[in-house]
Amino acid sequence: MSEANTARIRELNDHFRRMLPAPTGRVLVTAGVNDRGPEFVARALATVASFDDFTKKNDPYGEHDFGAFSLEGHKLFWKLDYYNTSGEMGSEDPSDPEVTLRVLTVMLAEEY
Numbered sequence: 001m002s003e004a005n006t007a008r009i010r011e012l013n014d015h016f017r018r019m020l021p022a023p024t025g026r027v028l029v030t031a032g033v034n035d036r037g038p039e040f041v042a043r044a045l046a047t048v049a050s051f052d053d054f055t056k057k058n059d060p061y062g063e064h065d066f067g068a069f070s071l072e073g074h075k076l077f078w079k080l081d082y083y084n085t086s087g088e089m090g091s092e093d094p095s096d097p098e099v100t101l102r103v104l105t106v107m108l109a110e111e112y
Helices: 003-018 038-051
Strands: 026-028 064-069 074-083 102-108
Touching: 003 038, 003 102, 026 038, 026 064, 038 064, 038 074, 064 102
Parallel strands: 026 102
Antiparallel strands: 064 074, 074 102
16 A cells, blocks of 8 residues: 555545544444443443554554554554445555445454
8 A cells, every 4th residue: 555545545534543433434432432331331332532653563454444542541542444335345445435334343352
């Protein structure tokens, strides 16, 4: 993938996360996150939206599509995946928002 495509994917991913709840995609929280209550879910989503601790170790492709953090003694992961607009298969071009549905999943680390 070209650096220009990677930069565009990173830009779209960052914009998507900062806009939570994102009107241009889907946000999923796992049962383990949801079971901790609406306030916990809100704090988790706010943490994802402001996440900026990207390194070569946790973001090897430079797309800003994964993060890990701790919240109230729980380790959480978030992951962005790219689907076609129907959500039935992977996107052919995640750098093109016209053909890509972004899906953010927030989970407890033990649910991974």
